[in-house]
Amino acid sequence: MPPxxxxxxxxxxxxxxxxxxxxxxxxxxxxxxxAGIDDPVQLDELMNRAATAGDAMLLRAALAHAYQHGWRSLVTTYGGAAADELLNAA
Structure with a gap:
């Protein structure tokens, strides 16, 4: 059964x-x-800072934003195995 x-x-x-x-x-x-970020490069920079700082809530919110905008590379870069499952299930 698919996820x-x-x-x-x-x-x-x-x-x-x-x-x-x-x-x-x-x-x-x-x-x-x-919510106001409309540039994937800017979101990538923020996600990198969040990952480095261990800010899990900011990273989760940024992952959701990237997913909603279809920025798959950011989702796979920062989301790990669960992101791969989600993108393959969609």
């Missing part, structure tokens, strides 16, 4: 299960921050 794309999206882009209020606020702020 469920919605489940993979939640795993990649959503809040971790059991996330507390601070994590939820951090994710919402990160999603707001990336």
């Amino acid at each position: 469920d794309p919605r489940s993979l999206q939640r795993r990649l882009f959503g809040l971790p299960s059991g996330a507390d209020a601070t994590t939820a606020i951090s994710y919402r702020d990160a999603a707001d921050r990336v």
Whole structure:
């Protein structure tokens, strides 16, 4: 049975299960921050900084933004195996 794309999206882009209020606020702020980015190069730079800093919520929000814009190379670069599954299931 192929993987469920919605489940993979939640795993990649959503809040971790059991996330507390601070994590939820951090994710919402990160999603707001990336919402205005319309250049994949600019998003790549932000994702690189987030990955280097260990900012998981910013990276998740940026992954969701990249996926929504169809910037597959960013999703595969920063999303790992779950991203590959999602892109192959779509």
